[in-house]
Amino acid sequence: MHTDTERCVRAVQSKDARFDGWFFTAVLTTRIYCRPSCPVVPPKVENMTFYPSAAACQQAGFRACKRCRPDTSPGSPEWNARADSVARAMRLIRDGVVDREGVSGLAARLGYSARQIERQLRAELGAGPLALARAQRAQTARILIETTALPIADVAFAAGFASVRTFNDTVREVFALAPTDLRARAARGIARQAPGSIALRLPYRAPLNPDNLFGHLAATAVPGVEEWRGGAYRRTLSLPYGHGIVELTPGPDHIGCLLSLTDLRDLTIAISRCRWMLDLDADPVAVDDRLRADPLLAPLVDKAPGRRVPRTVDAAEFAVRAVLGQQVSTAAARTHAARLVTAHGEPVEDPAGGLTHLFPTPDALAGLDPESLALPRSRRATLTTLVAALADGSLALGIDTDWDRARAQLLELPGFGPWTVEVIAMRALGDPDAFLPSDLGVRRSARSLGLPSSPAALTASAAAWRPWRAYAVQYLWATDDHPINHLPA
Structure with missing residues (x-):
């Protein structure tokens, strides 16, 4: 989107939060980059330039705005809606693969050479895998600086930096403040934190309907691994360096997240997996607009817009x-x-x-x-x-995982039919177009709306919902009075 200058300018001038994470605005006179919804007075059009990622802004010599904190905006929904190599690479980088395995490890997972991955990412995002991972480490460092009382040196290594000097240089370059200055600005927030825990906010694009999202997770919770307690969904996490417990609380403009980790090096991946599980990088306006175009589905969308697909951490x-x-x-x-x-x-x-x-x-x-x-x-x-x-x-x-290849492999296993394969594609692999035409709840809801209820006919009718059929399933399921569609009392 960053190449469509006219559209980007309109988004900045209207302070449209829906485009946060889609692109970043860099101001040539101040050398600051912002999210589109930054509350400051928009700069002159001739002073704006646009980049597809925070890493590209940083590589071009811009520092993050202290007002809108563009590094904390929701991620681009493109990387969860696409199955090509760039999207898969971005999902892996968010999951900390470059920090743990290097660029060669990232390339090996994708089946490409390191040079090919570098070229593809630079062409589309304006930055290579190392720069993208560096931007992510900077954001992790900021969270640790502002929400914990850890010594600065411990923060550096927990965030994934190889040395304290590199950590200091990066923080100064990205945020135009030394780590100690960032902590001083957030001193009150540190005092409120519970010992051994990290509290932060997970942003998302509005609207978000928490009913089916948290209702599904709570209703299917495995005792001992997951629970609903005190208005929050809690679960254990198995992570590369240890384990953790996360508590996620739905809020009007963010998801409250309380993390307890045995090793702070897992912070980035824990945040990434929580965002993935709650589908927080989705673009609900684009999804709902496509589904609303079907007059039979439109009343369900208008009644409770912003439904997400409840996923999994593993x-x-x-x-x-x-x-x-x-x-x-x-x-x-x-x-x-x-x-x-x-x-x-x-x-x-x-x-x-x-x-x-x-x-x-x-x-x-x-x-x-x-x-x-x-x-x-x-x-x-x-x-x-x-x-x-x-x-x-x-x-x-x-x-x-390549979605089509995984489907083919699963169908080769005994006892795996279309329903099981598609529910895994939808909730485990994150395919936004996964569809369950044989599901009893989907068929019952389709019949009540006047849609065809046989799997073949429903699949043909649902072609108009592509590529968001997984979200259509959430709206169809929501017509049933099942615990998965309601927040627990």
Whole structure:
């Protein structure tokens, strides 16, 4: 979008928050870059230039605005709506892969050379993978500086910097303030933090309807791993350097996020996974406008706009849970999953609630005795085959997975039909166009709206909703009075 100057200027002059994260405005006279909705008086048009990423702004010598804090704007919705190599690379960079594995590790995951990935990212985002990762480290550092009392040197290494000197230089360059000055400006906020926790706000593009988002997560919560407590969704997180517990609270203009981590190096990836799970980088206006064009679907969209797709923090975990939930009630699926967690999950301590375990990894489930499962024999075979494929790496599920390839691999496994494959594509892999025409709730809702209810006819009718059919499923499900569609009391 940054190449459409006229459209960008209109967004800046109207302070349209919907475009925050889509592009960044750099002011040539002040050498400051802002988000489109910055509250200051818009600069003259001839003094504006536009960039596709904060990293590109920083590479061009601009520093972040202290008023609108463009580094904290929602991410571009493009990277979750596309399946090409650039979008997959951006999802991996947000997940901290460059910090942990380097550019070569990023390229290996995508099946390209490091030079090809560098060229593709520069062409589309104006910055290479190292610059994009550096911008992300700077934002992580700012969160730690402003929300914790950690010594500055510890902040540097926790944010992923190789040295304190590099950390200091980067913070000064990006924010035009030394780390100690950033902390002094936020001293009151540090005093309010609970010991051992990090509190922050997760921004999103309005509107956001929390009912189906948090309702779904709470209604399907696996005891010991997830819970709804005190108006917040809580769950355990398995992370590269340790584990954590997150508490997410819906708010009118942000999601409150309270993180407890065993290793602060996991902060960036924990934030990324929480944003992914809650679909916070979506563009609800674009989605709803497309769905509203169908006169039969429009009343549902107008009644409660801004529905998101509830996702997961771990694709392999969700695939296991999808198999456990085949042809049984939500309560039965939770019971089966809770038994696996108790028997094979890693115990954790949760002084603030009732969480007890991490969800077991495929490796932990690889030695599972099928006879110990209170499941039909065919579903036992489905589960053990899935776990074996995940454990030996022949099936890879994650935010960087090619959606079509994953579908083909899953359909080759015994017991995997279109419903299971599509629900994994929708909630674990993040395909915004995944569709469940055979789902009982979808068919019942379609019939009540006057849409065709047979899977083939409904699929043909739903072609007009592309590429947002996964969001249409949320609106169709919402017509049913099921706990997944309501915030718990």
